[in-house]
Amino acid sequence: MSRLKTVFSKLKGRRCALIPFITGGDPAASVTAPLMHALVRAGADALEVGMPFSDPMADGPAIQMGHQRALAQGVTTQAVLQMVADFRRDDETTPVILMGYVNPVETMGYDVFARRSSEAGVDGVILVDLPPEEAQVWRAAASGVGLDTIFLLAPTTTRDRMARISAASSGFLYYVALKGVTGAGHLDIGEVEAKIASVRAVTGLPVGVGFGIRDAESAAQLAKVADAVIVGSAIVERIAQAAGPDEAVRNAAAFVRSLRSALPTREASPV
Amino acid sequence: MSYDQPDERGHFGVYGGQFVAETLMGPLALLTEAYENARRDPAFQAELAADFKDYIGRPSPLYWARRLSAEVGGARIYLKREDLNHTGAHKVNNTIGQALLAKRMGKKRLIAETGAGQHGVATATVAARLGLSCAIYMGAEDIARQAPNVRRMRLLGAEVVSVTLGSRTLKDAMNEAMRDWATTVDDTFYVIGSVSGPHPYPMMVRDFQAVIGREARAQILEQEGRLPEALVACVGGGSNAMGLFYAFLEDRGVALYGVEAAGAGLDSGRHAAPLTTGAGRGVLHGTRSYLMFDGDGQISGTHSISAGLDYPGVGPEHAWLKDSGRAHYVAVDDKAALAAFHRLTRLEGILPALESSHALAYAEELAVKLGPKAAIVVNLSGRGDKDVETVAAHEGTVSCHG
Numbered sequence: 053m054s055r056l057k058t059v060f061s062k063l064k065g066r067r068c069a070l071i072p073f074i075t076g077g078d079p080a081a082s083v084t085a086p087l088m089h090a091l092v093r094a095g096a097d098a099l100e101v102g103m104p105f106s107d108p109m110a111d112g113p114a115i116q117m118g119h120q121r122a123l124a125q126g127v128t129t130q131a132v133l134q135m136v137a138d139f140r141r142d143d144e145t146t147p148v149i150l151m152g153y154v155n156p157v158e159t160m161g162y163d164v165f166a167r168r169s170s171e172a173g174v175d176g177v178i179l180v181d182l183p184p185e186e187a188q189v190w191r192a193a194a195s196g197v198g199l200d201t202i203f204l205l206a207p208t209t210t211r212d213r214m215a216r217i218s219a220a221s222s223g224f225l226y227y228v229a230l231k232g233v234t235g236a237g238h239l240d241i242g243e244v245e246a247k248i249a250s251v252r253a254v255t256g257l258p259v260g261v262g263f264g265i266r267d268a269e270s271a272a273q274l275a276k277v278a279d280a281v282i283v284g285s286a287i288v289e290r291i292a293q294a295a296g297p298d299e300a301v302r303n304a305a306a307f308v309r310s311l312r313s314a315l316p317t318r319e320a321s322p323v
Numbered sequence: 324m325s326y327d328q329p330d331e332r333g334h335f336g337v338y339g340g341q342f343v344a345e346t347l348m349g350p351l352a353l354l355t356e357a358y359e360n361a362r363r364d365p366a367f368q369a370e371l372a373a374d375f376k377d378y379i380g381r382p383s384p385l386y387w388a389r390r391l392s393a394e395v396g397g398a399r400i401y402l403k404r405e406d407l408n409h410t411g412a413h414k415v416n417n418t419i420g421q422a423l424l425a426k427r428m429g430k431k432r433l434i435a436e437t438g439a440g441q442h443g444v445a446t447a448t449v450a451a452r453l454g455l456s457c458a459i460y461m462g463a464e465d466i467a468r469q470a471p472n473v474r475r476m477r478l479l480g481a482e483v484v485s486v487t488l489g490s491r492t493l494k495d496a497m498n499e500a501m502r503d504w505a506t507t508v509d510d511t512f513y514v515i516g517s518v519s520g521p522h523p524y525p526m527m528v529r530d531f532q533a534v535i536g537r538e539a540r541a542q543i544l545e546q547e548g549r550l551p552e553a554l555v556a557c558v559g560g561g562s563n564a565m566g567l568f569y570a571f572l573e574d575r576g577v578a579l580y581g582v583e584a585a586g587a588g589l590d591s592g593r594h595a596a597p598l599t600t601g602a603g604r605g606v607l608h609g610t611r612s613y614l615m616f617d618g619d620g621q622i623s624g625t626h627s628i629s630a631g632l633d634y635p636g637v638g639p640e641h642a643w644l645k646d647s648g649r650a651h652y653v654a655v656d657d658k659a660a661l662a663a664f665h666r667l668t669r670l671e672g673i674l675p676a677l678e679s680s681h682a683l684a685y686a687e688e689l690a691v692k693l694g695p696k697a698a699i700v701v702n703l704s705g706r707g708d709k710d711v712e713t714v715a716a717h718e719g720t721v722s723c724h725g
Binding site: 130 | 332340341342343344345346347348349350488489494495498501502505506507508509603605606607608609614616618619620621622
């Protein structure tokens, strides 16, 4: 069973999974693997690692700056794969999902990227600007090495499309909680709850929710309806504000701990 | 066989498509449907035709530049005078079309990216006319070098948003406009200014700009009694070139030349010529095309004296036309473009935009090659008033003897 499946089946009916996002190589390449371990110790169930891109169009200012900091140090897609491999040496179980944009992946080549990701211990990949319509080659490359292809759903996604996206996805479905970019401040919890119900009607996959979850309170509320909550910008901001790498790791871990302790546990399956 | 690009999902061969975050896929489907309906609606076409005539001042003249042709000593050079359009460039052909579509879709707000500011001005203009609110995204570097256009946009009631991340030019302005659109998509229409971006934009912008070539084809037939040997147009994203070329695509005897910015020189690496250099093929801003990026797929910084050409990508239809051999792509550097700027100004009394000056520089070279029996049509895509300060700053003096 894949690491993602294991985590979701272990938590099913008990608790929503917590997936923190960090940008690979932010604040420094050598910090990423230790930071990933610290987040796992703080309660992360899986990790999402951003692959830096010069033009991250779906990201708000916090993650844009994270990408720029990483790129300024020469962090490449290959370097991020190495960071995951470093993490994997000491953690065999926590799923790692890469999130990035398609041009660096195409530049490496879909097959090469898929193979190297799999060898590094990556479990799933989200390519933000590659909708399923353009993803046939990528999906074939990923499934060939057992990588999950995680596609996004958005508030603007029609019901028909949801079913098609679900059919192209594996691992879980990522519901984008708001119209906008990562880290935006206009999350409407009630609307997301309603939308997730309609997503469940067309999929048997676990449903993760991300974009705009900025604090423990909103994470806890969405945890009642989602199988995973993904928190990115609020963590990346704490990394940016730290005086140095050690403080960045401490602050990010403390924040993830607070998110985790706010997540409600369930006695019985709510579904 | 007739030319029928793109396919229904917006592909020009392997190029084009829709490479955007999921949030924009639904809105792009709605836009595609609205555009297909409008395109077939005689009322929409009639409204567009009326605006072309009475608001823009079309048809724009096709002008035989006699003194320039004589000085160059070769083919007769004709200028398609898009600089005489309202707002001073070809950009307004497209913004009128998209704004009418926005109104039809019930949108209340227009947003746009701009490099040289011409597309921003053209968008702010139609927003004012239709009573829509308007925000224009512009790189901080471009705001500094195109100050007159920034003032014009503000006078027209648009908010000009300075983009300070990344390379602070057109590419970053487009990133930021896309972020705005993903957030405001219910009431906002994104007016893309070039034949770039996700489907249906490359097709839709081409269709609105195609009036340039339709007119030019009829005008040259009237003036010369035959088709020209060649067409020449500058290419940043490539909308004025696509607009000129489109009506001639099946006239196989007419050579098509797109002129990119060689900046400080193709060898310097400081240019904006993805087609000419045959750089990589990649994905940026929703489309697959020729693109400048490094070994890790990170988009390269570009350089051109002309803000409107300072872009690492190019419209997907140009990529298709290059690969198919139908069009040829060449590059002209800053220095040659400046020289052409001065020559046209002094010989014909026409100040060309620095963007269009790239096309002029290549047309002069081509005119010599083709000889005095030939005729060439150059798209004079915009006027150069906006560039007066850039030219002066570049030459370290305001006055200049020819």
